[in-house]
Amino acid sequence: DAKTTQPNSMESNEEEPVHLPCNHSTISGTDYIHWYRQLPSQGPEYVIHGLTSNVNNRMASLAIAEDRKSSTLILHRATLRDAAVYYCILRTYGGSQGNLIFGKGTKLSVKP
Amino acid sequence: EAGVAQSPRYKIIEKRQSVAFWCNPISGHATLYWYQQILGQGPKLLIQFQNNGVVDDSQLPKDRFSAERLKGVDSTLKIQPAKLEDSAVYLCASSTDYRGELFFGEGSRLTVL
Numbered sequence: 001d002a003k004t005t006q007p008n009s010m011e012s013n014e015e016e017p018v019h020l021p022c023n024h025s026t027i028s029g030t031d032y033i034h035w036y037r038q039l040p041s042q043g044p045e046y047v048i049h050g051l052t053s054n055v056n057n058r059m060a061s062l063a064i065a066e067d068r069k070s071s072t073l074i075l076h077r078a079t080l081r082d083a084a085v086y087y088c089i090l091r092t093y094g095g096s097q098g099n100l101i102f103g104k105g106t107k108l109s110v111k112p
Numbered sequence: 113e114a115g116v117a118q119s120p121r122y123k124i125i126e127k128r129q130s131v132a133f134w135c136n137p138i139s140g141h142a143t144l145y146w147y148q149q150i151l152g153q154g155p156k157l158l159i160q161f162q163n164n165g166v167v168d169d170s171q172l173p174k175d176r177f178s179a180e181r182l183k184g185v186d187s188t189l190k191i192q193p194a195k196l197e198d199s200a201v202y203l204c205a206s207s208t209d210y211r212g213e214l215f216f217g218e219g220s221r222l223t224v225l
Contacts, residue, residue, distance in 0.1 A: 036214075043116075043203050043216025044155065087154060097168050098210040099145060102154030 004088045009107040012078045020073040020106055022088030027068050031090040034100065035062065035073050039084045044102075047073065049091070083110045114138065116217035118204050124223045130192035133220045137185070137206030143167075144181055145214065146189050147203040155203055161187065162210060194224045 005023040012018040024033065035047040048055055048062045050071075055062040061074040075082055087105040091098060117136040125131050137144050142163050147155035158177065160168040163184040172179065176195070181187040191198055201219040 041218075043205070043219050044214070045216065046213040049213075085154075093211055097160065098143075098207075099157045099160050099168060100155075100214060102147075102156070104152075104154055 004090060004103055006086075006088050006103065006106045008104065009109065011109045011111065012075075012082075014080060014110055014112050015077050018075040018078045018082070018108065018110075020075075020086050020088075020108065021070065022072070023070045024088070024090055025069045027090055028092070031092050033062065033064060033068075033071050034089045034091045035060070036087045036089065036100065036102075037082075037084040038087070038105070039081075044087065047086070078108075078110045080110050080112060083108055116204055116206055116215055118202075118217035118220050120220055121218065122221050122223075124225065125194055126225050127196055128193040130190065131194055131222060132191075133189045133202050133204075133222075135187045135189070135204030135217060137187070137204070138215055141206035141208055141212075141215070142184070143207045143210050143212065144187050145205040145207075146179055146187070147205065147216075149201045149203055149219070151200070158189070158202075160210075167210070191222075194222075196224050198222060199224045 034049040036044040038044040050062045063072045085105040085107050089100050144161045146158040149155040158172045159179045161181040164181050179189045201221045203219045205214040205216040207214050
């Protein structure tokens with residue numbers, strides 16, 4: 001299974017941008033980079049995903065390195081509600097499979 | 113739109129007892145997943161259904177865990193007999209198909225004493 005490496009924890013101040021890094025040096029050409037986050041006592045929720053190009057949505061931006069061996073999730077203005085564990089996941093679709101393989105993720109703390 | 117519903121939210125049992133968890137996915141979602149999340153770890157896939165067929169159950173401990181998705185809608189995950197190491201949150205997720213974004217329920221927290 002393709003693997004990702006993330007810092008165990010990060011801290012941010014409220015209303016400041018946050019850059020959450022992810023390394024995936026063994027990524028294959030067909031792997032999509034997905035980000036999910038898990039707020040306390042809730043199930044994970046989808047944040048964003050991409051293949052090669054940078055992506056933006058209402059929640060965040062995803063910056064993908066040109067060689068695709070790393071990516072960065074960007075929260076433009078962190079709020080207290082963004083405190084969560086953020087998972088960077090490589091998702092490959094084989095046959096009818098497409099399940100998410102979670103690592104330990106990065107626990108983001110946001111200080112007021 | 114209603115999300116993924118799971119019940120019960122909490123369950124405490126003694127080892128060697130049995131327990132069942134229920135999941136109602138988002139209407140129209142063909143793919144359903146059960147994940148196990150042990151405290152401090154990321155979720156681990158137990159089983160994936162496409163409609164009412166099993167796509168992947170390679171990490172399901174089949175000697176004690178079973179799951180079914182009758183009629184391709186609701187699903188039940190059963191553990192019998194439970195062990196101490198089964199204490200975890202059991203998460204159900206659904207997606208439109210195997211390529212779609214996963215929507216997770218709030219989970220069922222199991223404590224085995």
